[in-house]
Amino acid sequence: MGQRDIVSYETSVRRKSRIRTASTMCRLDVDCAVKGPEQHGNALPSSRYMVGRGVKRKLNDCEDQMLDLPYPQQRQLVLDLCLDKLQSCQRRAEPSLHRSVLLANTLRQIQQEMRQEGGLHLESPPPAPATPRHSPDLPPVPSDRPSTPVAALSSSLLCEDDNDAQSTCTELPKGTGSEDGGKSQDLLFGSFEITNSTSYLTDLQLDDIFEDIDTSMYDPSDFSVLACPPPRGSSGASLGNDYNLKAFSTSSSTLQMCLNDLDHIMEILVRS
Amino acid sequence: VVGAGGGSNDVQWCFSQVKGAIDDDVAEADIISTVEFNHSGELLATGDKGGRVVIFQQEIENKPQCRSEYNVYSTFQSHEPEFDYLKSLEIEEKINKIRWLPQKNAAQFLLSTNDKTIKLWKISERDKRPEGYNLKEEDGRYIDPNTVTALRVPVFRPMDLMVEASPRRVFANAHTYHINSISINSDHETYLSADDLRINLWHQEITDRSFNIVDIKPANMEELTEVITAAEFHPHQCNTFVYSSSKGTIRLCDMRASALCDTHSKLFEEPEDPSNRSFFSEIISSISDVKFSHNGRYMMTRDYLSVKIWDLNMESRPVETYQVHEYLRNKLCSLYENDCIFDKFECCWNGNDSVVMTGSYNNFFRMFDRGQRRDVTLEASREGSKPQQVLKPRKVCADGKRKKDEISVDSLDFNKKILHTAWHPQDNVIAVATTNNLYIFQDKVN
Numbered sequence: 073m074g075q076r077d078i079v080s081y082e083t084s085v086r087r088k089s090r091i092r093t094a095s096t097m098c099r100l101d102v103d104c105a106v107k108g109p110e111q112h113g114n115a116l117p118s119s120r121y122m123v124g125r126g127v128k129r130k131l132n133d134c135e136d137q138m139l140d141l142p143y144p145q146q147r148q149l150v151l152d153l154c155l156d157k158l159q160s161c162q163r164r165a166e167p168s169l170h171r172s173v174l175l176a177n178t179l180r181q182i183q184q185e186m187r188q189e190g191g192l193h194l195e196s197p198p199p200a201p202a203t204p205r206h207s208p209d210l211p212p213v214p215s216d217r218p219s220t221p222v223a224a225l226s227s228s229l230l231c232e233d234d235n236d237a238q239s240t241c242t243e244l245p246k247g248t249g250s251e252d253g254g255k256s257q258d259l260l261f262g263s264f265e266i267t268n269s270t271s272y273l274t275d276l277q278l279d280d281i282f283e284d285i286d287t288s289m290y291d292p293s294d295f296s297v298l299a300c301p302p303p304r305g306s307s308g309a310s311l312g313n314d315y316n317l318k319a320f321s322t323s324s325s326t327l328q329m330c331l332n333d334l335d336h337i338m339e340i341l342v343r344s
Numbered sequence: 345v346v347g348a349g350g351g352s353n354d355v356q357w358c359f360s361q362v363k364g365a366i367d368d369d370v371a372e373a374d375i376i377s378t379v380e381f382n383h384s385g386e387l388l389a390t391g392d393k394g395g396r397v398v399i400f401q402q403e404i405e406n407k408p409q410c411r412s413e414y415n416v417y418s419t420f421q422s423h424e425p426e427f428d429y430l431k432s433l434e435i436e437e438k439i440n441k442i443r444w445l446p447q448k449n450a451a452q453f454l455l456s457t458n459d460k461t462i463k464l465w466k467i468s469e470r471d472k473r474p475e476g477y478n479l480k481e482e483d484g485r486y487i488d489p490n491t492v493t494a495l496r497v498p499v500f501r502p503m504d505l506m507v508e509a510s511p512r513r514v515f516a517n518a519h520t521y522h523i524n525s526i527s528i529n530s531d532h533e534t535y536l537s538a539d540d541l542r543i544n545l546w547h548q549e550i551t552d553r554s555f556n557i558v559d560i561k562p563a564n565m566e567e568l569t570e571v572i573t574a575a576e577f578h579p580h581q582c583n584t585f586v587y588s589s590s591k592g593t594i595r596l597c598d599m600r601a602s603a604l605c606d607t608h609s610k611l612f613e614e615p616e617d618p619s620n621r622s623f624f625s626e627i628i629s630s631i632s633d634v635k636f637s638h639n640g641r642y643m644m645t646r647d648y649l650s651v652k653i654w655d656l657n658m659e660s661r662p663v664e665t666y667q668v669h670e671y672l673r674n675k676l677c678s679l680y681e682n683d684c685i686f687d688k689f690e691c692c693w694n695g696n697d698s699v700v701m702t703g704s705y706n707n708f709f710r711m712f713d714r715g716q717r718r719d720v721t722l723e724a725s726r727e728g729s730k731p732q733q734v735l736k737p738r739k740v741c742a743d744g745k746r747k748k749d750e751i752s753v754d755s756l757d758f759n760k761k762i763l764h765t766a767w768h769p770q771d772n773v774i775a776v777a778t779t780n781n782l783y784i785f786q787d788k789v790n
Contacts, residue, residue, distance in 0.1 A: 150623045153681055167433075169521055169540045170571050170590055171686050174627045177569055182623065 144189075147182055154179045159341065355772055356788040357735045359728055361413060363390075363400070364781035366726070376777040378764055382444040382452065385768040388414055388775055389454060390782055391439025395423040397456055397509075399467065414784055418467055420509040423458040435460050441526050443535070445548070453512070455535065459522040462537055464513035464548065470506045474498040518544050518554045525575045531582040538575035538587060541568075545599075557605050558587060558597065573688075574634045581640070584609075588645060592629030596656065612643075612654050614661045624676040624685060632688035637697040638769075644700055646691040649673060651702050651712065666712040666719065669704050671742035671753045684758050695770045703762025706751065707778050708738055724762060724776045724783040734788060 141149070158175050161167060365374065373394025380389050388400040401417035426435040436459055445453040451468040478496045479487055521539035528535045536557070537544050543558035558575075562568050571590045578584035583599045595608035616625060628648035636643045642663070645652045649670060652662035668689075672679060679685040684705070691702040703709045704721075712719045721738045728735055741750040764777040772787035 147623065150677070150680070157683075168686075170573065170630070173568060173571050174590060174630060174686070177626055178623060181626070 147185065151179065151182045151186075154182070155341065357722060357772075357774075357785045358788050359730065359733045359735065359783070360773075360786045361784040362726070362729055362781055363398075363414075363416075363784075370780045374780040376764060376780060376782060377438050377440060378442050379766040379775050379777050379782065380442045380444060380454075381766050381768055381775070382454075383446055383769060385770055385773065387417065387444070387452060388766070388784075389442045389444070390775075390777065391422065391442050391456060392780075393436075393438040395421055395425070395437030395439060395458065397422045397439060397442065397454075397465070399507075418507040418509050420465070422456045422463060422465065422511075423461065426460070440523060443526050443528050445528060446532060448532075455526050455528065457523050457526050457537065460516065460519055462515040462523070462526060462546075463511050464515075465509050466512045467507060467509045470508060471503060472500040473503045475501045513548070513551050515546055515551050515554070518546075524573060525587075527576040527585065529577045529582050530580055534582075536575060536577060536585060538572050540571040543572065543575055543585075543587060543605075555603070557599065557603070559604065559606060573631050576634055576636055576643075579636050579638060579640045586634055586636070586643060588631035588634040590630040591626065592631055592647060594631065594634060594643070594645060594654065610656070610659050612659045612662075614652070620673070622676060624680055627680070627685055628676065633690040635691060635693060637693050638695065639697055642697065644691055644693065646689050646702055648685060648687075648689075651691055651700060653700070653714065664714060666700070666710075668702055668710050669708075669740070671740055675753065679758070682758065684761075687761055687763065689761075689763050690765060692765055692767045694767045694772070701765050701767060701774065703765055703776070705758050705761050706756040707760040707762055708740075709762045709765060709776055722785075724778050724781075724785075729783075732788070735785065 154175055158172065158179065161172055161175070364376075365371075373392060373396075375393040376390050377393055378389075378391040381387070382389070386402050388402070390398050390400075392398075397418075397420055398416060399418045400414035402412045402414050405412050422439055423437040425437040427433075428435060438458055439456050440459065441455075441457050443455045445455070445464075447453075451466050454465050454467070456463055456465060475482065476496050476498045478492065478498075479489065481487060515537070519537065519539040519542065521541050523537055523539045525538040526535060527538075533548060535546050535548060537546065537554075538558075541559065541561040542556055544554040545557045546554045558572070560570065560572060569591070573588050573590055575585060575587035578586075584596065585599070586594050586596045588594045592613065594612040596610040596612070597605035598609045599605060601607070601609060616629070631645045631647050633646040634643055641656060643654050643656065645654065645662075646668075649672060650668055651666045653664040653666075655663045676685060689703050691700060693700055698715050699711055699713050701709060701711045707724045708721050709724065710719060710721050721740070722735045723738050739747075739750045740756070741747065741752050744752075746752050760778060762776055762778060766775045768774065774785050776783045776785065
């Protein structure tokens with residue numbers, strides 16, 4: 073369960089230990105914890121204090137700010153949160169298939185929406201050399217790949233033991249892209265077998281999970297801004313300090329982002 | 345036995361007892377994870393994150409002024425943490441569900457389950473012990489047989505009541521995914537256990553075999569978009585069970601139709617209201633609990649914002665919908681961010697199916713009177729904990745115009761959530777679990 077985790081704790085998987093917490097830190101939460109209550113416009117203190125220590129956890133101003141944003145920025149926000157949570161699933165002490173599936177569905181839904189719009193809004197392809205997987209003026213993903221990038225993601229989170237007692241945990245080989253003959257990605261994820269596995273989480277490199285996600289619409293500068301948006305004076309007044317409008321105003325340029333930045337994004341995402 | 349015929353407004357709920365530590369610093373092991381009355385209501389079982397089961401017993405008071413109290417009857421360690429050495433992950437010992445078996449003899453039996461293993465526990469009383477062994481001393485040491493000159497037959501003499509819990513069956517290794525439900529069949533022989541993707545049917549006596557009756561795991565895991573969230577047998581029809589999904593659907597299955605009930609007999613689903621559509625529509629439609637009514641004609645489902653009552657004869661939409669905390673609808677992004685949107689609330693019926701109850705945040709819980717169309721919000725807190733103190737109805741103010749005694753949405757404490765509640769099968773006695781405390785409320789005795 074991840075309901076009560078806001079601040080990062082030490083991950084402890086000791087067997088007899090009664091103290092078990094999962095570390096999950098939404099980078100957006102870092103902001104609030106760093107900035108503190110004096111940054112908030114209204115009287116309510118920040119909601120991101122430690123939990124389970126007698127301090128109330130309250131709603132933050134996220135909602136009001138979010139509803140002020142234009143729809144694409146709202147969607148971007150949810151998408152960022154989704155990716156963040158999916159990534160943190162890997163680090164959880166108590167993984168939840170239910171949660172992962174819901175997150176993956178949300179991600180897939182947003183991506184489909186963005187993909188449909190992406191085909192209409194792109195004006196010119198980026199000048200950077202296109203990698204085979206991520207060509208922004210190609211609206212749908214090529215048919216020889218999993219039907220959605222999220223499919224690869226969700227499958228990588230879901231592993232299962234067969235009744236075959238001889239099967240052992242297999243390292244997922246590094247993905248080589250879509251040109252290697254079609255269904256290879258499907259087979260790679262689908263063939264994951266773990267003996268008497270108690271979880272569907274894998275030893276998978278995070279790179280492999282995220283490589284198939286179409287991140288062509290993400291601007292890496294968004295992430296870096298969101299990770300630690302500096303407190304702004306006037307520009308932040310309308311929004312509060314959680315989400316800087318300037319960060320989102322660059323999203324129109326994300327559609328034309330340079331593909332050289334793709335690797336940079338991957339690096340940030342997987343924190344490798 | 346007082347019938348639970350009163351509506352939620354006729355009944356005045358009073359504080360009766362609270363169990364658990366007082367301090368705010370909650371030990372994780374003490375977090376209550378399930379609450380269940382037995383079939384007579386005399387016993388109340390709780391399970392916690394530390395794998396322990398605590399059973400309270402109602403003691404009949406002779407004084408007419410106060411209701412009976414529940415006191416600790418038995419405590420035992422049901423599940424221990426296990427370690428999956430291949431994945432380097434713990435299997436949590438947290439008790440996900442407890443279900444009581446119908447009583448057949450002097451002993452009580454219950455099923456308790458964690459993520460992987462179901463155990464049948466026998467709870468029995470011992471109030472006599474044999475004394476006067478021929479060949480043994482009272483402390484158990486054997487006497488030198490050469491010194492025995494007479495024959496003595498042991499007799500049973502009274503002793504202090506001892507309640508013993510012993511594991512009688514362990515049903516293991518049948519679930520790959522995390523078990524979320526167990527349900528005992530009305531045939532008194534079988535029960536089902538459900539995990540995220542599969543439902544298994546067991547015989548209560550047989551531990552090395554179970555039948556898989558539902559399997560929604562896709563051949564290609566990449567296509568997985570839906571998981572099983574809860575399952576329950578019909579209270580009277582031993583061939584019928586339902587299971588709910590993360591997409592807000594409930595499937596009713598008939599085990600007579602086929603061995604593998606992947607094809608449902610009925611599918612209950614309400615079309616989505618397009619005006620309420622958001623990024624989080626699917627997440628909040630995920631059903632966290634499903635419970636049949638006692639009379640077997642209805643079932644209740646709990647999703648994130650509402651409770652729905654379904655007539656088993658109508659699949660197209662629920663017959664009743666109750667909003668638990670509609671004021672949260674505009675806060676879904678925050679609740680998504682802090683993970684509260686994934687909280688799984690349970691729900692329960694009262695004895696005659698006239699009132700339903702479910703929990704909320706800020707240690708609030710809600711009751712909906714189906715007949716009188718009234719609802720009430722109450723709070724489980726130490727402030728309202730004087731003996732026989734009547735609970736004051738609470739109100740949450742959604743907009744800015746907060747009246748006196750109302751609480752604004754932004755002041756709610758989302759750490760304090762009531763996920764587990766239980767209603768006595770006959771009387772107006774309810775058990776409400778906050779994070780680590782168990783509150784018992786009763787209706788006012790005049």
